[in-house]
Amino acid sequence: xxxxxxxxxxxxxxxxxxxxxxxxxxxxxxxxxxxxxxxxxxxxxxxxxxxxxxxxxxxxxxxxxxxxxxxxxxxxxxxxxxxxxxxxxxxxxxxxxxxxxxxxxxx
Numbered sequence: 001x002x003x004x005x006x007x008x009x010x011x012x013x014x015x016x017x018x019x020x021x022x023x024x025x026x027x028x029x030x031x032x033x034x035x036x037x038x039x040x041x042x043x044x045x046x047x048x049x050x051x052x053x054x055x056x057x058x059x060x061x062x063x064x065x066x067x068x069x070x071x072x073x074x075x076x077x078x079x080x081x082x083x084x085x086x087x088x089x090x091x092x093x094x095x096x097x098x099x100x101x102x103x104x105x106x107x
Contacts, residue, residue, distance in 0.1 A: 017025070029037060056063045095103065 026034065026037065055061050057067055058064060095106075
């Protein structure tokens with residue numbers, strides 16, 4: 001029978017462990033535990049990324065000016081043309097094979 005992991009205790013232990021100790025401990029996990037740990041780490045990474053984006057584009061963030069400029073352009077009635085010059089040639093090859101009625105959906 002597998003013991004249930006108390007993640008609060010595990011987290012406290014992990015914070016007192018070195019990276020090398022954590023790596024060694026991970027080697028001892030069952031495949032099921034490793035899958036759960038990988039999912040947890042993935043969630044944490046995604047949350048960190050979301051938080052960074054939120055900070056960067058919030059008022060005072062390092063990219064806030066970009067949004068302010070876009071908002072001003074939209075408020076002024078200026079529509080920003082889509083950037084097509086950065087699309088890969090393979091995209092346009094596929095796009096050209098779409099029926100005209102589907103291509104028109106893109107504007």
